[in-house]
Amino acid sequence: MLKLKGVKVIKNKNGKPKQLLIDIDKHYDIVEDLVDVIEAESRLNEPTVPAEEVYKKIQDRFKRKHK
16 A cells, blocks of 8 residues: 555554554645545535526625625
């Protein structure tokens, strides 16, 4: 397995990887990207909204706010 400073793999009794410890000070960008991927995967089965509908909601909200 690749050895990186600030990254440690914790294994269970059987030697199977169980947890990953990452030094955020050293690897903040990677941690941020990893969290983004996990969040995106958690939303895979959510219904989608057409972009036009989102743009319209934003425009309507902007118009109401700036009257």
